[in-house]
Amino acid sequence: MTRVPLNFYLRNDVVEISRDLLGKVLCSNEYGRITKAIITETEAYAGINDKASHAYGGRRTARTAPMYRQGGTAYVYLCYGIHHLFNVVGGDVDVPLAILIRAGRPIEGIDIMRQRRGITGTGRMSLGGPGVLSQALSITTELTGVSLLEDRIWIEDHQISVKSQDVSVGPRIGIDYAGDDANRPYRFNIAAEHAQHPSDHGS
Numbered sequence: 001m002t003r004v005p006l007n008f009y010l011r012n013d014v015v016e017i018s019r020d021l022l023g024k025v026l027c028s029n030e031y032g033r034i035t036k037a038i039i040t041e042t043e044a045y046a047g048i049n050d051k052a053s054h055a056y057g058g059r060r061t062a063r064t065a066p067m068y069r070q071g072g073t074a075y076v077y078l079c080y081g082i083h084h085l086f087n088v089v090g091g092d093v094d095v096p097l098a099i100l101i102r103a104g105r106p107i108e109g110i111d112i113m114r115q116r117r118g119i120t121g122t123g124r125m126s127l128g129g130p131g132v133l134s135q136a137l138s139i140t141t142e143l144t145g146v147s148l149l150e151d152r153i154w155i156e157d158h159q160i161s162v163k164s165q166d167v168s169v170g171p172r173i174g175i176d177y178a179g180d181d182a183n184r185p186y187r188f189n190i191a192a193e194h195a196q197h198p199s200d201h202g203s
Contacts, residue, residue, distance in 0.1 A: 001025070006154045009071030009090050009148070014097040018044035019188050022167065023160035026086075026104060028137040029100045030152050033112050035137045037104030037127055038160060043172045044186040045087075047096045052178035055096035068143040069095035074153055076134070076144040083131030086139045088148065088155070102130045102173075103189070113137070166190050 004024060011017055017041075027036045030184050045053040047067075048164045054064045054077070066075040067089055075087040075098055085183040113136040119125060122190040133139070139153060168189040173183050174183045 001156050001158045003149070004157055006072050006149060009088065010092060011071070012091045012095060014044045014046050014090050014099060015186060016036075017088070017097075018042040018099045018186065019167070021088065021099060021101070021155070022188055022190050023158075023162040025107065025158050025160075026133075026137065026153075027099060027108075027155040027156055028139060028194070029142070029151055030138040033109065033138075035106070035108045035109035036156070037059045037133065037137060038157075039101055039104050040191070041101075041103035041128075041187070041189040043100040043102055043188075045098045045100065046186070047091075047098075047182075050178075051181040052172060052175040053098065054091075055098075057157070060079070060096075064096070067098050068094050069145065072148045074139075074143050074146045074148055076139060076141045078141055079131065083129045084134040086137075086143075086153075094098055094117050100130055101133060103128045104133050104136075106136065111152075137151075162190055 010199055020040050021042050023034050024039050026039055047053055048057050048058045055067050063077055066073050070093050071090045073089040075135050079085050087098040106125055118137055127136050142192050143153050146152055169185050170187050171183050172187045
């Protein structure tokens with residue numbers, strides 16, 4: 001496994017980055033407690049020309065400032081005052097592209113994730129929904145603006161093969177306010193059973 005390199009994030013095609021993040025592994029390190037999850041759902045936000053983006057029209061606030069940094073930066077914001085939502089910033093400096101990570105499949109530190117989620121038992125744990133994913137990996141707004149090339153939060157490439165026929169593409173969720181832009185096919189999803197880690201096959 002290797003960390004995703006900087007040039008992966010610096011592309012200016014946010015839809016391509018969003019699709020390519022499927023099957024990559026989101027990792028966090030909270031005081032030495034490592035947790036990892038395969039990314040299974042993403043949503044692309046295309047910056048100043050996308051009415052669904054926090055940066056639409058060039059809007060720039062203290063909250064959205066990380067979106068204008070170099071690709072490979074974490075952008076975490078609070079939704080409804082409760083849910084911490086994690087986004088990957090793409091593109092060059094001052095090109096505010098972002099990809100919301102909506103869901104994942106836990107593969108490391110699962111007991112830690114259960115504890116954070118208040119889940120008992122040993123059945124399969126779902127990380128469906130961006131707020132749930134962030135809670136399980138202890139991702140909060142404290143991490144907004146942090147580089148994904150450092151050791152607090154990062155993304156790894158585990159050589160997980162994502163086949164085109166296993167990828168569902170559709171409109172983003174909960175952005176009716178965006179008018180016609182709400183119908184852009186910018187949401188990408190793979191079912192958990194298609195997010196097969198090499199270790200699942202004993203390799």
